[in-house]
Amino acid sequence: xxxxxxxxAIVASLVAALVAGVHLMVNRPPGRALWAxxxxxxxxxxxxxxxxxxxLPSAPAAGxxxxxxxxxxxxxxxxxATSWWIRDEKSRGAAAVLVIALLVVPIMVxxxxxxxxxxxx
Amino acid sequence: MPEPQLRVNRGFGRVLVVVYAVFAVAATSRSVVQIIxxxxxxxxxxxxxxxxAAIYIVATVALARGDRTSRRVATIAIxxxxxxxxxxxxxxxxxPSAFPAASVWSGFGSGYLFIPLVLPxxxxxxxxxxxxxxxx
Numbered sequence: 045x046x047x048x049x050x051x052x053a054i055v056a057s058l059v060a061a062l063v064a065g066v067h068l069m070v071n072r073p074p075g076r077a078l079w080a081x082x083x084x085x086x087x088x089x090x091x092x093x094x095x096x097x098x099x100l101p102s103a104p105a106a107g108x109x110x111x112x113x114x115x116x117x118x119x120x121x122x123x124x125a126t127s128w129w130i131r132d133e134k135s136r137g138a139a140a141v142l143v144i145a146l147l148v149v150p151i152m153v154x155x156x157x158x159x160x161x162x163x164x165x
Numbered sequence: 166m167p168e169p170q171l172r173v174n175r176g177f178g179r180v181l182v183v184v185y186a187v188f189a190v191a192a193t194s195r196s197v198v199q200i201i202x203x204x205x206x207x208x209x210x211x212x213x214x215x216x217x218a219a220i221y222i223v224a225t226v227a228l229a230r231g232d233r234t235s236r237r238v239a240t241i242a243i244x245x246x247x248x249x250x251x252x253x254x255x256x257x258x259x260x261p262s263a264f265p266a267a268s269v270w271s272g273f274g275s276g277y278l279f280i281p282l283v284l285p286x287x288x289x290x291x292x293x294x295x296x297x298x299x300x301x
Binding site: 107110111114115118125126129130133135136137138140141144145148 | 175176177178179180182184186187190194197198201202
């Protein structure tokens with residue numbers, strides 16, 4: 045599960061978290077530019093998730109299929125769900141929520157890689 | 166000049182709900198995998214993970230709704246959460262053999278950067294801070 049798709053998803057998400065963090069610091073609600081960045085991140089995440097589902101049968105660790113499926117589904121929905129949750133929020137709470145969601149994404153990608161490799165890896 | 170009115174599910178409340186939702190999803194996924202896949206290895210820890218997951222789900226929904234009844238539900242759920250993380254954290258230190266596998270609350274949530282210990286304190290503080298505005 046290691047590879048360029050995971051790296052792209054992680055880097056894109058961290059860059060977007062930085063942008064959202066700037067919005068948080070200057071107390072600015074998410075604008076079109078930030079939403080565009082988040083859309084790019086979600087696209088990268090979806091590509092990783094689809095690739096993950098395709099690779100699922102060849103996971104080296106045994107008995108991790110359900111856990112991987114749950115992580116991959118969670119990865120796919122975390123940004124859309126949090127974006128919906130702050131759709132009418134005008135305070136800096138909106139940017140704070142995006143920072144958290146965008147930091148959760150790389151954590152989940154790394155977790156997928158760990159589960160994929162198994163406890164002994 | 167009076168302070169602007171705060172609602173439990175607005176502003177910082179949005180952040181709190183998302184953190185609770187992340188823990189609800191993480192704890193639920195973890196407990197489903199543990200209970201289905203390897204329940205016999207550590208039944209106490211895995212049941213506690215499931216209880217924690219249920220409490221996180223209730224707290225998330227109640228905080229997100231934010232009406233008067235939901236606030237009461239959230240207060241109860243988060244109070245139980247605080248008692249749980251303190252009790253399980255203490256028990257896992259006193260008798261580690263009872264917890265051969267970690268639950269969300271083992272070691273006061275040390276496996277999750279102690280966020281499970283801090284979260285209910287912040288949750289109760291936020292409910293107290295917004296206490297006069299829940300009558301809608």
